Amino acid sequence: MEAIQLKNVSKTYATGEVQTTALSNISLSIDPGEFTTMVGPSGSGKTTLLQLMGCLDRPDSGSVWINGQDVTKLKANQRADLRRKYIGFVFQFFALVPVLNAYENVELPLLLNGVAPKERKERAMHLLDAVGLSNRAKHRPDQMSGGEQQRVAIARALAPEPLLVLADEPTANLDTANGEQAMEIMQRLNQETGTAFVFATHDPRVMAYARRIVTLQDGAIVDNGVGIREIA
Numbered sequence: 437m438e439a440i441q442l443k444n445v446s447k448t449y450a451t452g453e454v455q456t457t458a459l460s461n462i463s464l465s466i467d468p469g470e471f472t473t474m475v476g477p478s479g480s481g482k483t484t485l486l487q488l489m490g491c492l493d494r495p496d497s498g499s500v501w502i503n504g505q506d507v508t509k510l511k512a513n514q515r516a517d518l519r520r521k522y523i524g525f526v527f528q529f530f531a532l533v534p535v536l537n538a539y540e541n542v543e544l545p546l547l548l549n550g551v552a553p554k555e556r557k558e559r560a561m562h563l564l565d566a567v568g569l570s571n572r573a574k575h576r577p578d579q580m581s582g583g584e585q586q587r588v589a590i591a592r593a594l595a596p597e598p599l600l601v602l603a604d605e606p607t608a609n610l611d612t613a614n615g616e617q618a619m620e621i622m623q624r625l626n627q628e629t630g631t632a633f634v635f636a637t638h639d640p641r642v643m644a645y646a647r648r649i650v651t652l653q654d655g656a657i658v659d660n661g662v663g664i665r666e667i668a
Contacts, residue, residue: 437468437503437504438465438466438467438468438501439466439467439468439470439502439503439599439600439632440465440466440489440500440501440502440599440600440632441464441465441466441500441501442462442463442464442465442485442488442489442495442498442499442500442501443463443498443499443500443501444461444462444463444497444498444499445459445461445462445463445488445495445497445498445499445500446459446460446461446462446495446496446497446498447459447481447484447488447493447495447496448496457655458481458484458655459481459484459485459488459495459655459656460654460655460656461498461656462481462485462498462655462656462657463498463657464485464650464657464660466489466600466632466634467632468599468630468631468632469626469630469631469632470632470633470634470647470648471622471623471626471632471633471645471646471647471648472632472633472634472635472646472647472648472649472650472661473634473635473636473637473642473643473645473646473648473649473650474486474634474635474636474637474649474650474651474652475637475638475643475649475650475651475652476651476652476653477653478638479654480652480653480654480655481652481654481655481656482636482637482652483604483636484655485636485652486602486604486634486636488500489523489600489602489634490519490523490525490602491507491515491516491518491519491523492519494508495508502518502522502523502599502600503518503522503599505518520545520548520549520596521549521596521598522596522598522599522600523598523599523600523601523602524545524592524593524594524595524596524598524600524601524602524631525593525601525602525603525604526586526589526590526593526601526602526603526604526606526622527589527603527604527606528604528605528606528608528609529609530577530582530585530586530588530589530609531589532577532585532588532589532592533577534576534577534578535576536576537573537574537575537576538564538569538572538573538574538575538576538577538580538584538588538591539560539561539564539573539574541577541588541589541592542560542563542564542588542591542592542595543556543557543560543595544592544595545592545595545596546559546560546595546596549596559595560591560595561573563591563592563594563595564588564591566591566621566625566628567587567588567590567591567621568587568621569584569587569588569591572584581614582609582610582611582614583610583611583613583614583617583618586606586609586610586614586618587617587618587621590618590621590622590625594625594629594631597629597631598631599631599632600631600632600633600634601622601631601632601633601634602634602636603622603633603634603635603636603637604635604636605636605637605638605639606618606619606622606635606637606642607619607637607639607641607642608637608638608639612641615639615641616641619641619642619644619645620645622645623645648661649661
């Protein structure tokens with residue numbers, strides 16, 4: 437079963453009387469364990485597609501299937517429950533909770549999912565160790581570098597053991613060394629956990645790690661990238 441599947445998805449936004457087609461008849465499947473990058477010029481539909489995959493928005497037509505369920509038929513609270521259980525997010529600006537320390541940020545999705553305290557602690561500390569930050573567990577975001585914050589965000593995204601992690605320009609605010617480190621960590625965790633990763637990016641550093649590159653242009657997929665890359 438696919439981690440996520442989009443079938444004939446379209447999305448249009450209205451600005452006043454102007455209608456803008458963000459996505460047109462998109463069909464795309466992401467299998468468990470994929471490490472896929474979506475590329476294309478600004479306005480090609482990458483971010484909209486990521487939002488639909490993350491149940492942050494709904495298509496005007498078509499369907500989005502996650503873990504065998506058509507999420508477009510769910511109510512908002514049901515989509516939120518599914519998102520919390522099956523999808524992790526890594527954002528360009530890290531989006532950590534500023535008043536929480538690194539451990540608490542990673543623990544937060546586990547609290548929301550009702551995970552027992554002992555398991556929360558074990559899982560959060562294991563992930564902080566996996567991203568090389570167990571010694572920074574008690575530091576708040578304003579006490580960490582950008583690279584460290586993004587590594588905490590990666591650990592948080594993986595805390596609920598999701599089917600899918602969606603990453604929107606995850607290296608855009610990182611220097612070369614920290615960007616490479618973040619990608620190496622995500623690649624390693626993808627291989628260790630079997631969680632699928634999907635990136636939206638302009639960054640050649642991200643593209644270099646991808647095992648599949650999906651190319652969008654004017655709201656349509658012009659190359660679905662199947663079978664084009666094998667990276668050790």
